[in-house]
Amino acid sequence: MSNNSTAHDLQEILRQQALLKRRLDEEEQALTSLAKRLWAQQETEKARLSRELHDGVGQLLTGLTRRLQGLSKTSPELDELCNIAELALSDVRQLSRMMSPTILDDLGLKPAIKWLCRNLFEHETADIQVSVELDLDIPKDISILLFRISQEALVNCVKHSHASKVTLSLASHHNVIRLDIADNGDGFDPTSIEPGIGLTSIADRAKAFDAEYTLTSTPGKGTRTTIKVPV
Amino acid sequence: MTISVVLADDHVLMRQGVSQMIEADPDLTVVGECGDGVELIDQTLRLTPDVVVMDISMPKMSGLVAIDKLLSQRPDTRILVLSMHDEVEYVEAMQGAGAKGYLLKESSGDELIAAIKKVAQGKTVFPNADTGQSEISPAARRLSPLSALTRREREVFFLVAAGNTSKKIAELLDMSLKTAENHRSNIYKKLNVSSSAELIRMAGKAGLLE
Ligand SMILES: Nc1ncnc2c1ncn2[C@@H]1O[C@H](COP(=O)(O)OP(=O)(O)OP(=O)(O)O)[C@@H](O)[C@H]1O
Ligand SMILES: [Mg+2]
Numbered sequence: 001m002s003n004n005s006t007a008h009d010l011q012e013i014l015r016q017q018a019l020l021k022r023r024l025d026e027e028e029q030a031l032t033s034l035a036k037r038l039w040a041q042q043e044t045e046k047a048r049l050s051r052e053l054h055d056g057v058g059q060l061l062t063g064l065t066r067r068l069q070g071l072s073k074t075s076p077e078l079d080e081l082c083n084i085a086e087l088a089l090s091d092v093r094q095l096s097r098m099m100s101p102t103i104l105d106d107l108g109l110k111p112a113i114k115w116l117c118r119n120l121f122e123h124e125t126a127d128i129q130v131s132v133e134l135d136l137d138i139p140k141d142i143s144i145l146l147f148r149i150s151q152e153a154l155v156n157c158v159k160h161s162h163a164s165k166v167t168l169s170l171a172s173h174h175n176v177i178r179l180d181i182a183d184n185g186d187g188f189d190p191t192s193i194e195p196g197i198g199l200t201s202i203a204d205r206a207k208a209f210d211a212e213y214t215l216t217s218t219p220g221k222g223t224r225t226t227i228k229v230p231v
Numbered sequence: 232m233t234i235s236v237v238l239a240d241d242h243v244l245m246r247q248g249v250s251q252m253i254e255a256d257p258d259l260t261v262v263g264e265c266g267d268g269v270e271l272i273d274q275t276l277r278l279t280p281d282v283v284v285m286d287i288s289m290p291k292m293s294g295l296v297a298i299d300k301l302l303s304q305r306p307d308t309r310i311l312v313l314s315m316h317d318e319v320e321y322v323e324a325m326q327g328a329g330a331k332g333y334l335l336k337e338s339s340g341d342e343l344i345a346a347i348k349k350v351a352q353g354k355t356v357f358p359n360a361d362t363g364q365s366e367i368s369p370a371a372r373r374l375s376p377l378s379a380l381t382r383r384e385r386e387v388f389f390l391v392a393a394g395n396t397s398k399k400i401a402e403l404l405d406m407s408l409k410t411a412e413n414h415r416s417n418i419y420k421k422l423n424v425s426s427s428a429e430l431i432r433m434a435g436k437a438g439l440l441e
Contacts, residue, residue, distance in 0.1 A: 077396070080426065080427055080428055083428035083429075084431065087428050087429070087432050091432075103316075103321070105293065106288055106293060106295065106321070107295060107320065108295070111320040111321075111324050114320055115320045118319075123436075
């Protein structure tokens with residue numbers, strides 16, 4: 001009799017545990033899908049801002065540049081003003097493209113990554129080496145994920161590392177894509193820095209896509225960011 | 232012999248403008264116009280134009296995929312890409328996909344007509360490879376751009392960055408105009424810039440302007 005009721009209790013506990021586990025899984029799923037939707041929303045918003053920048057300030061500066069070009073040659077000073085306006089225009093265009101990289105839609109991840117590296121390192125002292133070996137079709141949201149993480153990590157290399165060499169490699173193996181970004185710069189102690197938007201967004205994005213994210217950095221020994229994402 | 236053209240661009244105004252330019256040339260005629268990649272393939276296979284003139288960013292099917300599909304179904308299709316993007320990655324991708332030409336939308340009507348005619352003859356039209364690489368050697372710009380300058384040059388540097396002319400600088404630093412200009416050109420050389428605009432931008436990026 002008592003044996004029976006113990007067995008019954010045990011069964012009840014197991015049943016409740018299974019229920020809880022299922023609830024927890026559901027909650028986690030809901031959170032992940034919410035996170036994904038939030039990132040998608042942010043991309044839409046960035047695309048809107050990028051268009052506004054391009055069509056707003058961009059057009060004004062185009063107009064200004066054209067008019068200055070029409071005037072210049074009459075004095076060296078005007079020539080210089082014209083140069084400054086041209087630089088401002090190209091900076092705005094660049095900013096708008098970085099904000100929403102249409103190249104990702106137009107040409108796909110590989111050219112987009114090369115474009116990103118070229119643009120970020122064009123005027124830098126550091127050398128960048130890029131290798132991209134992808135032999136599978138990558139869904140749009142994963143492409144955006146990899147592009148944005150690359151962008152944050154590379155901007156950090158440019159801003160903080162003082163490196164002379166930076167490498168980015170992106171490769172697929174079976175159904176996993178591995179992104180690896182390393183610099184030979186200053187490095188830092190990951191436990192003692194105040195994470196900014198960059199590192200936080202890398203971690204959050206990776207989590208939303210079930211990607212494995214590791215950041216290794218040692219003062220004096222450079223920094224390495226690795227992402228493994230299942231496709 | 233008129234050259235027939237199918238034109239694809241989702242931007243209607245742009246397409247009309249281009250179409251008018253093409254029609255205005257006695258040797259060219261537009262036999263089909265469309266606004267997306269799917270229609271483009273359909274029209275090209277049906278109308279077999281001498282040249283396809285197309286944009287890259289289009290709805291339903293991107294230009295890159297459309298080129299791929301077109302060439303697999305009609306390998307001798309001659310495609311001229313008309314694009315707003317001047318980046319080397321775009322040109323390479325389109326060339327790699329099998330397009331015969333690449334022209335920027337800001338090109339003049341004459342350039343467009345000339346490009347279509349060339350492509351129709353089986354020639355290729357691509358911009359000079361602008362790799363976007365600057366010649367600035369990494370070593371030339373160490374961490375502080377100013378470390379390469381002498382003390383006097385630094386003074387001149389800040390005055391240039393503040394927008395002063397050589398004449399004004401000569402006055403302020405009590406030197407001859409010739410000396411001021413010499414300093415200026417040495418600074419440009421050392422920093423690898425070619426104008427005061429570039430110098431200002433560089434100073435801004437290095438956080439040297441308040
Ligand atoms: N590659 C790197 N080399 C050296 N230090 C780095 C590197 N990446 C990150 N750090 C350090 O970690 C800090 C946090 O980086 P994070 O990207 O989160 O913020 P941030 O770059 O300072 O600002 P932002 O919010 O604009 O990204 C940086 O301020 C820097 O001290
Ligand atoms: Mg950062």
